[in-house]
Amino acid sequence: MKLAVLYDSKTGNTKQAAEWIAAGMGEVENVEARAFQIGQEDADFVKEARGAVIGCPVYAALMTPDLRAWLMAAGGKYAMAGKLGGAFATEQYTHGGAELVIQAILTNELVWGMLCYSGGGSQGHPVIHLGPVGVNSNAEEHNGMAHYKENFRIFGRRFAAKASELF
Ligand SMILES: Cc1cc2nc3c(=O)[nH]c(=O)nc-3n(C[C@H](O)[C@H](O)[C@H](O)COP(=O)(O)O)c2cc1C
Numbered sequence: 809m810k811l812a813v814l815y816d817s818k819t820g821n822t823k824q825a826a827e828w829i830a831a832g833m834g835e836v837e838n839v840e841a842r843a844f845q846i847g848q849e850d851a852d853f854v855k856e857a858r859g860a861v862i863g864c865p866v867y868a869a870l871m872t873p874d875l876r877a878w879l880m881a882a883g884g885k886y887a888m889a890g891k892l893g894g895a896f897a898t899e900q901y902t903h904g905g906a907e908l909v910i911q912a913i914l915t916n917e918l919v920w921g922m923l924c925y926s927g928g929g930s931q932g933h934p935v936i937h938l939g940p941v942g943v944n945s946n947a948e949e950h951n952g953m954a955h956y957k958e959n960f961r962i963f964g965r966r967f968a969a970k971a972s973e974l975f
Pocket residue numbers: 816817818819820821822823864865866867868869870898899900901902903904905944946
């Protein structure tokens with residue numbers, strides 16, 4: 809089963825998170841996971857995928873304009889309806905707005921008819937309510953993407969396990 813991770817990334821943080829998610833997905837048997845920068849995705853792979861996790865950096869507490877434009881075109885193009893959907897984000901401030909971005913992506917996925925999944929509180933530690941967030945060290949010395957690696961990997965594994973159960 810194919811699973812896609814689709815992200816916008818300008819300086820590499822969200823790309824890194826996407827790769828960690830795909831690595832976690834790949835821990836589940838019979839799952840082939842690939843991560844793509846939006847605009848460079850393998851169209852056949854995304855169309856065939858049974859699930860898609862979409863991620864974005866936070867820009868002024870919103871998703872990037874590029875992701876917004878991509879989302880407007882992707883739903884029909886990639887037959888997103890009925891796929892399992894998830895979302896993630898990266899930011900530079902602990903309170904920088906990442907969950908607003910995740911919520912906006914999940915809302916878009918629901919509009920497409922995707923089945924959204926985060927694991928929520930059902931999977932124990934780490935509890936991931938809406939989707940995993942990474943805070944980089946641009947502005948907070950105590951922070952850094954590496955602190956969040958396990959959360960992204962575990963989220964990917966949980967997402968793939970749920971997709972396997974469903975499909
Ligand atoms: C135009 C712009 C606006 C940003 N706005 C926010 C913000 O509102 N909150 C925040 O925490 N970080 C903000 N950031 C920081 C990015 O979200 C953060 O560095 C992110 O990890 C970048 O992802 P990337 O490396 O994948 O491009 C902003 C960055 C840019 C360039």
